[in-house]
Amino acid sequence: MAKSFEEVLGRLQALGVPGVIASLDPEQASKADPLAPVPARKPGTKGPFGDPHLLVEAKRIPEVLRTLRDDPELRFEMLADVTGVDYAKEAANLGVIYVLLSLAHHTRLVLRADVPKAAPRLPSAVEIHPAANWHEREAGEMLGLVFEGHPDPRNILLSDDWVGFPLRKDYEFPVEYHGISCV
Amino acid sequence: MSEPARAATAPPRPVPPGAGDEHWVGDLRPGEREVLLDVKTQDMEINMGPQHPSTHGVLRVLLRADGEIVTGAQPHLGYLHRCAEKIGESVEFLQYLPYTDRYDYLAAMNNNLGYSMAVEKLMGVEVPERAQWIRTIFAELNRIGSHLISFGTYGLDIGAFTPFFYAFREREWMMALFEKVCGARLTYSYIRIGGVFNDLPEGWLEELGRFCDVFEEKWVEYNDLLSHNHIFVERTRNVGILPAEKAIAWGCTGPMLRGSGVAWDLRRDAPYSMYPRLEFDVCLGAGLKGTLGDCWDRYFVKLLEMKESIRILRQCLRQIGPGPVMADVPKTIRVPAGAGYVGVENPRGELGHYIVSDGGKISRRCRVRGPSFCNLSILGEMMPGTMLADSVAIIGSIDIVVGETDR
Structure with a gap:
């Protein structure tokens, strides 16, 4: 049967996986980063309706993903998505989002790791989930995230000589590209 | 010498240059790569697409072929990227x-x-x-x-x-x-x-x-x-x-x-x-x-x-x-x-x-x-x-x- 977010969190804490910061309290979240969306909802309250996010220390991502995949009670064996979020121009951090799916327990889990914009580096998850390969390439070219240890960190959708990271909030549209006017 | 015997005694073909390119995802298992033929072959890179009818759009796949056998494939995306x-x-x-x-x-x-x-x-x-x-x-x-x-x-x-x-x-x-x-x-x-x-x-x-x-x-x-x-x-x-x-x-x-x-x-x-x-x-x-x-x-x-x-x-x-x-x-x-x-x-x-x-x-x-x-x-x-x-x-x-x- 489907496992609730609290059950997954409880299991991770029982296993003592390092790097799990648990989920942010709504009030805490708004204090820490006023522009970041509230990731968790207190049970019984109306809204916000989004998914609770499991916050993970960026450098611990591979370990957490491995535990989530291999623990018989969790078994998040499919990595559905990896992406990055630039919450605001003035935000200090970029969010990296991992969407996991447990086919065995019919459960979905959203992970979030924050990396500083000044040095947006975190370890790659390709070794644990090969599915991360192209998603990380895309997140890399779109938001400037650097996934350390990625086997093939080339651009995937953009051309190799594209300047800037289009999904950053401070991105400036190019005026011309190889002699083609863009305005 | 009969055909199969000659093939079996043929020395293993040297691995062509570029075979270990890190960008190639996946490769043949060891030993699989030597095709037992006494003809000299070399890896050939073929572009399939972006205008190939069977790619159902503008997908380009860079295939590396050793004779008739594909030894690597790199999809190149982005031709239809519309942000x-x-x-x-x-x-x-x-x-x-x-x-x-x-x-x-x-x-x-x-x-x-x-x-x-x-x-x-x-x-x-x-x-x-x-x-x-x-x-x-x-x-x-x-x-x-x-x-x-x-x-x-x-x-x-x-x-x-x-x-x-x-x-x-x-x-x-x-x-x-x-x-x-x-x-x-x-x-x-x-x-x-x-x-x-x-x-x-x-x-x-x-x-x-x-x-x-x-x-x-x-x-x-x-x-x-x-x-x-x-x-x-x-x-x-x-x-x-x-x-x-x-x-x-x-x-x-x-x-x-x-x-x-x-x-x-x-x-x-x-x-x-x-x-x-x-x-x-x-x-x-x-x-x-x-x-x-x-x-x-x-x-x-x-x-x-x-x-x-x-x-x-x-x-x-x-x-x-x-x-x-x-x-x-x-x-x-x-x-x-x-x-x-x-x-x-x-x-x-x-x-x-x-x-x-x-x-x-x-x-x-x-x-x-x-x-x-x-x-x-x-x-x-x-x-x-x-x-x-x-x-x-x-x-x-x-x-x-x-x-x-x-x-």
Whole structure:
């Protein structure tokens, strides 16, 4: 049967996986980063309706993903998505989002790791989930995230000589590209 | 010296320069690479696409071939990149809806549904029951339409021209049904945030009933034409075998995953809309003609799913009742602050939307997880060791829509 977010969190804490910061309290979240969306909802309250996010220390991502995949009670064996979020121009951090799916327990889990914009580096998850390969390439070219240890960190959708990271909030549209006017 | 003996004594061929290039994903197993021929061969790089008819759009695959054997494959994407996610951060929620039509343009209704559901989740909107039924009907009807294209073009890829026309005969009727409801034949934008654009015209459901009857008769013809055709079976069975563990690890979804025998379907396993009240089977590959997870299995799962969709449509026709088709949603949609992921079962697999809102009219982030993108990522892993002539059969069986891989 489907496992609730609290059950997954409880299991991770029982296993003592390092790097799990648990989920942010709504009030805490708004204090820490006023522009970041509230990731968790207190049970019984109306809204916000989004998914609770499991916050993970960026450098611990591979370990957490491995535990989530291999623990018989969790078994998040499919990595559905990896992406990055630039919450605001003035935000200090970029969010990296991992969407996991447990086919065995019919459960979905959203992970979030924050990396500083000044040095947006975190370890790659390709070794644990090969599915991360192209998603990380895309997140890399779109938001400037650097996934350390990625086997093939080339651009995937953009051309190799594209300047800037289009999904950053401070991105400036190019005026011309190889002699083609863009305005 | 007899032919086989000479081949066996031939010294192993030196590995050509560039064989260890790190960009090549996957390679042959040790020893597999030496083709026992006393002819000197060298690896050749061949561009398949971006204008190749069997890549179904502008996909370019750089193949490395050693004679007739493929030793590596690198898909090059981006020829159809239209910045969907950037547009999602620049326009209002409702204004973005028509852009969703354009990722997987063969299943625009399903894309509309996925995006609408993601926004509705963050808004906490309850969609009226009749609207839910209509959505389910269109999701399934579009699934049939999409699988028909996949069936027809896969025949074309392999060299069977006729099935394509048979597929388009029924698809034409399906598109006429869509046209009657929303006026469009390809990019519908009919499913809106909060419900559907307008109610069904008079007599539409009766016509859908007739479509179901006719389609079920025609479905048998498809099998006679292609599924059990000896040449087609020989071209697709035991080709491009994808084991279940690999499919899961690489994030394959939809018919690609079910073709490998994994019983996973979001309609059943994470039900949304009206699917909890419908009875249907999850169609799986079973290695009927060859090995489990080969091209034929992936192809046949789609055929079976069309029949299941008809079964679902019939149940919808029985259960749909009168009522409003749109929830009380303001003209200018403001989404409360929050972030959420919603995945729906598109014809090609899980279409996911991850939306971040700050409480305003425009989303902060609108991430699209396209099933074709994820399914295609395994190509470099599947191709090494296959015959060059089979590459078309394998790429066709992955059934990508380039509008979605590139977005």
